[in-house]
Amino acid sequence: MQQTTPIPLIRTICLIVLVGLNLRPSMAAIGPLVESIRRDVGLSFTQVSLLTTLPVIAMGLGCFVSATMTKRIGFNGVVTIALVVIALSDALHWFDLGFIGLLVAALGAGIGIALIQAVLPAFIKHSAGEKTPLLMGFYIAAIMGGAALSSAISPMVSHYLGWESALAIWGILAFSGVVVWGMRTRVLPPPSQSRGAHVNFSDMARLPRFWSLAIFFGLGTAGYTCLLAWIPPTFTNLGWTETHAGLALSWLTAIQVIAGLVFPALAQRMGDRRPVLTLVLLLSVGGFVLLGMAPATTAWLATALLGLGIGGLFPLSLIITMDHADEPTLAGQLAAWVQGIGYLIASASPVVAGLLKDLMGGFEQAWLLLGAIFLGLVVMCLRFDKSQATQHLRTVSD
Template sequence: MTSAHRHLPPLWVMTLGLVAVAANLRTVMASVPPLVETIAADLGLSSAAMGALTTLPVLCMGVFAPAAQKVAARIGAPGAVEIAAACLAVGTGLRYFGDLVWPLYAGTFAAGVGIAVGGTLLPGLVKELFPPQRSGLVTGLYMFAMMGGATASSALSVPLMGWLGSWQGSLASWALLGVVGLTAWFPVARGAERHRAATAARHDLEHRLPWRHATAWLVAAYLATQSWQFYSSLAWLAPTFVAEGWDPTHAGYLLSVFSFAQLVSGLLGPALSDRVHDHRRLLLLAALCGLVGQLGLWLGPTAAPWLWAVVLGLGQGAAFALALVLIVDYSATPSGSGRLAGMAFFVSYSIASLGPTTMGALRDATGGFTAVWMSLALLMLLQIALAWRLRPGLRRVA
């Protein structure tokens, strides 16, 4: 270990901090859908207003991703992630006062800003703080924690409402996980600040987004295509089977299976990337899994619904986790990784936030979900084409 790296906490402490923060990056969104009907009836909100509770964080993830770089330029990426963790905890806790409408949306907005800053800067910190030969495994743990938080918050929202006596308490209870993330990240931020001070001469001070970089646009296009499909699938998988006559509870279980499959592939994909030089093999395998799931939901949804959900989840989980690996791989420095993440997330999430609404309009126009899954399957062909172009040796962001 170099003298500079002696300033860093032990590897397990940094991994714990990363995982604890990552576990909060989807809970604010995933905890809402099971409670939509209850919240809408209690507050008298329309379906469009309720949809904003899920769309608002996704929009924040796109709009505020570039701002993350400006904050990091002023106080350093570790300190910016600490602020992001605080925004997540405070914003989630503010939803306890959801008997008034404005705290519900204000809290969601604050948490969305935290998601944008944390999600943008963490890939660069993986490159800066962890050994290169462990970047895939650490990225997999990051993905596993993020999707694990989403799965848990979705599955426990209704039981927590019963245990705590209100939907407000259920939504706000995830602030405790935010406090855990903030606490676990504190020693990482302090050690990383000492590390950055010891290596200040070698740090890249460029923080402009790489708008003229061809590789950055390719990664952004891939992530935009993947994210559009993921958020559209998340929004419409359960309603597809409710329309087929399923009980909503069982449709919710199907959505949980979809999320759990992402946990598995989200950890496995990046771990394998440490051993597979040409990541296109893994990217294409993930895309083919997603395509099989979408074709099944398009052509024969009731033939094997649980299989389609599992295969689609495996493909979506691996595709997103590998996109995080690409952000690390296609950057020459930690600053370059943060700049690439800022641009890719701004482009992809701004576009992906329109996915569920667009697919919903398509469903309304056609009177069913067949066209939705057909469109997503066709879009997967574009993802396959983009994955094929993500070859080793592309010019890196530096």
């Protein structure tokens, strides 16, 4: 594999961080503003859940069209279009189009996010080689950082300019990404396109290991999407202000940034990913149980545990997926399809939690259910032995 010199690696990290920062504000800004949106638009918690569920569904479906788009307009073109779509979707909030406008903006942002998340893993593996876990850590940390910024800043902007502006301003960050990404060919070579590595989804779908990876990613991401949607409402339901509840999500996502850097680096050093995977899953279980049983008294401890657990799980889920293919293009295809199925699975979690809230008056049951699911993931992760990973895809890679 082509070795990367230090300067291009640093430039690649900076570019990946800028792009990654744009992949969560459209979703993370919703949670702290739920009460304002519900009051002005007149929505139930189940309806509000669609503002998180729709982007996640779009993220799942978009992963399946990314390969075709990349063949037609190239890798650079896909990322550029995706950033433009995110920017325009965010800007749509300025026009105050009600519930339909919120749904269209959520769907558009989800499509843009999906395209980027589908193509960047191959670019990272091509650029980093054996340092892929390190770059994945920066990438995921940037994603979490974008969520932390939006959940902290949006309530303050809403206080002065209204919730519409608080959602729309993140289009400015996306437009900045468009400008910088347009300059990338001057400093970075495009990722190689290995035509021989392409495989059909139908071939991949016949492999049991593919479905194990997709289900593992999907259930783990279900925890993250539910937190993104319902952590602030969990605390506003306890009497907290929107700004205070938004800071709780910012605290959680800020810890996720640290976890996204530390745990992938630890996994790279250890080689075997399973001990680190087990650790982050158990941290998540502890956080969900505390949040379900004593949210008022353990709020900051529970969110800290979840920040460490979910923040480490997200990049590690992608890393163990890409461990199954040595060739970057094949690894990128596998990661895209695993994310596609996984996000479709994860899209149900905000709706289920919203229904439980409407029926039972609280989110505690949803958090306890996720704790049980993550305990099951601990058993599941023991199967992901890195030393034998590539053998599971040998029939499609030969």
